[in-house]
Every structure is written in structure tokens, then in C-alpha cells.
Amino acid sequence: MIDRFTEKILQIWDRLLDLVPALVIALAVMVVFVILGKLVYLVMSKLLDRRWKGSLIAGFVAQVFKWLVYLVGVTGAIDILGFGNMLSGLLAGAGIGAVIIGFAFKDIGENFLSGILLAFNRPFKNGDIIEVDSYKGTVRDLTLRMVHLRSAEGKDFFIPTSYLLKNTVINYTRDDILRLEFIVGISPEDDIDRTRKLILDHLVKDDNILDYPGPKVNTKELGEFTVDLQVMFWVDITVNRKTADEELGHTIRSKVITEVKELLDDAGVSMPSQVLEHRMYKDERFRIEQTGTQKDG
Incomplete structure (x- = not known):
């Protein structure tokens, strides 16, 4: 019994040793693609920000390219380790899991999609003074999930993007x-x-x-x-x-x-306050009587 257990441990160890070169290569590939993804994000952000300054579009498109680079790196690393077939099976069976996750994160997904629509619609930008329902303030930050407003009283409002998409947005400073x-x-x-x-x-x-x-x-x-x-x-x-x-x-x-x-x-222009005038239209006099008793001192 002990011999069989020892033999099993040695087999697993041998397999791990065989995977060491592939694991090192896979980690190196991941590191390279992570660095490459960050570089792509920085370059894309600068290029797109020149065209869509202060908009969500530049950041969103740059993020998409960054995560595509990451995805390529992860897929390549998994394939180097020999788990490519396993990944295909997991992706094929991910349909039901995606539905469950979709219901669990419904609000997050709704805000994310609303952020994408706002990014391409561009009703406002950073620094604009906007009003949504009862919330009014200066746009301090824009993300795909929420908008940060600072009111004149110093209050900070963090409004979900889906709320902005469902309500009327008043932009007081679109033309500066x-x-x-x-x-x-x-x-x-x-x-x-x-x-x-x-x-x-x-x-x-x-x-x-x-x-x-x-x-x-x-x-x-x-x-x-x-x-x-x-x-x-x-x-x-x-x-x-x-x-x-x-x-x-x-x-x-x-x-x-x-x-x-x-x-x-x-200039002598008067700005009067409210004046109430009471008039008596009948020639009648009021009679004032003192009630109560007053003791002599």
C-alpha cells in the first residue's frame, strides 16, 4: 500500500518536473503580454484622447485592446502547458454558467452597457455642470459604471450610468x-x-x-x-x-x-418692500374694554 502511494507521488513529481520548462515559458509569455497590454493601453489612450478628449470612448477602446492582448497571452500560456483542449471544453460548457452569472451581476452589467452608450453618445464631459433629476454639480470623473458629481455645497454624488441613461440630463455648460x-x-x-x-x-x-x-x-x-x-x-x-x-x-x-x-x-430708483394697507370703509369706531380685575396696591 505504501509502495503504491510512493509510486503515485513519484509519478506526479515526474510530471511536474516535465512541466517546469513549459511552466517557465508560459509565465514568461504571460509577463510579456501583460507588459505589452499595458503599453498598448497607454499608446491607445494618448492617440484616442486627442480625438475624444474628456470622453469615455478613449478609455473604453483602450481598455478593450488591453484586455484583448491579455486574453491572447492567457490563451497562449494555457496552450503551452498543454491544457488547450481543456480550455475548449470549459468554453463550450460555459453557456449555463454565463446565464447564472448574468442574473447575479445584472445591475453591474446594466451600468457597464449604459457606460458604453454614454461613451459614444457623449452628452457631457469632465468639467461640465449637469443636472440629473435632483442631482446637480460639476462632473469630476467619468467611468463605465458611474459618474462622480461635486455640488456647489461640496456634496459628492456617485450616480450609476444606468440612472443617467434613464433620466433627462441637463447640461448647463456644453458650449462653455x-x-x-x-x-x-x-x-x-x-x-x-x-x-x-x-x-x-x-x-x-x-x-x-x-x-x-x-x-x-x-x-x-x-x-x-x-x-x-x-x-x-x-x-x-x-x-x-x-x-x-x-x-x-x-x-x-x-x-x-x-x-x-x-x-x-x-439713480433714485426705489425698490420697495411689501406694504400692507388696511382701510376702514364704514364710519365705525372700535371700543376697547379692559377685562379682568385689578387689585389696588
Whole structure:
């Protein structure tokens, strides 16, 4: 019994010794193809990024080529070890396993496919300010599985790509220009045309505001106690990149609001607050009676 066991061990050892040269060659092939795959990824990334800068396409195509090189290396190494027939059998019987794995990783696969569609559709890029449902912020990172948004409040949103594909995406900065607006309420007694001209003349002189599309001041509402003017202007968000991406445009808006307020104050244009007026239409007097008892001191 011991002799048979010893003989079996020696046979396995001899087989391992016979596999040593093939194993060394297979490992060398794997190392070569891993290095080659990384080089292919770097070269493809640089070449494709020139055409699709800031897009998922460059990274996705480069990843595909890298993993194809890896696959060739693994297949060659397995064939060198003499397990090529076994690999063919495993691949042939992998159909049922693929179905099971597909159900198990359904969400991951859905996000991956959505990432591929977004890569070729390219609705936004890194640095764009987008809004999806209730999530708004600057695109910080794009992957095939999720998108990283940073809000103006400093919140980080990691949104699955499938969620973006199923919902409406609003891109505020696709053309690198952004429209800002605010409301000014003036007194009904003030001259609307004069006030509009004052604001427009000031906006035209501001270097931060674009000449085209030009600024506008429209009469928006005739309220109960004010006439509301809507001030609209466009800014180029790429001019000052020292400002945080999520704050682009908002600092200019704050500056313009302050300057318009000071301008209207100097011009004597009043911006009244809400005033409630109570009138008595009947000649009646109110009688006020004191209730309760008061003890003498």
C-alpha cells in the first residue's frame, strides 16, 4: 500500500518536473503580454484622447485592446502547458454558467452597457455642470459604471450610468457659456424704460459679461407693489479657471447684483418692500374694554 502511494507521488513529481520548462515559458509569455497590454493601453489612450478628449470612448477602446492582448497571452500560456483542449471544453460548457452569472451581476452589467452608450453618445464631459433629476454639480470623473458629481455645497454624488441613461440630463455648460439671471423689483411709479436702460448700459460695460449673446432686461411681472424686471446675461465659464468649477458663474452673478443695487440707489430708483394697507370703509369706531380685575396696591 505504501509502495503504491510512493509510486503515485513519484509519478506526479515526474510530471511536474516535465512541466517546469513549459511552466517557465508560459509565465514568461504571460509577463510579456501583460507588459505589452499595458503599453498598448497607454499608446491607445494618448492617440484616442486627442480625438475624444474628456470622453469615455478613449478609455473604453483602450481598455478593450488591453484586455484583448491579455486574453491572447492567457490563451497562449494555457496552450503551452498543454491544457488547450481543456480550455475548449470549459468554453463550450460555459453557456449555463454565463446565464447564472448574468442574473447575479445584472445591475453591474446594466451600468457597464449604459457606460458604453454614454461613451459614444457623449452628452457631457469632465468639467461640465449637469443636472440629473435632483442631482446637480460639476462632473469630476467619468467611468463605465458611474459618474462622480461635486455640488456647489461640496456634496459628492456617485450616480450609476444606468440612472443617467434613464433620466433627462441637463447640461448647463456644453458650449462653455452659461446664462445667469436675477429679478429686480422696482416701484410702479418709476420709469421702466429708464431703469432698463440704466441696467443694460451697466451690463454692456462689464468685461465678465459676453457681448454675444447680449444681456437683456425684460419686464417680467406687474405685481401688487412692484414691477419685476428680469435681468439676463451670459458669461464664459472658461475665462477664470482659478475659480472652483462648481462656483463658476455664481461669483459674477453676485457681483452684478451688488453693482445693480448700488446703481439703482444712486439713480433714485426705489425698490420697495411689501406694504400692507388696511382701510376702514364704514364710519365705525372700535371700543376697547379692559377685562379682568385689578387689585389696588
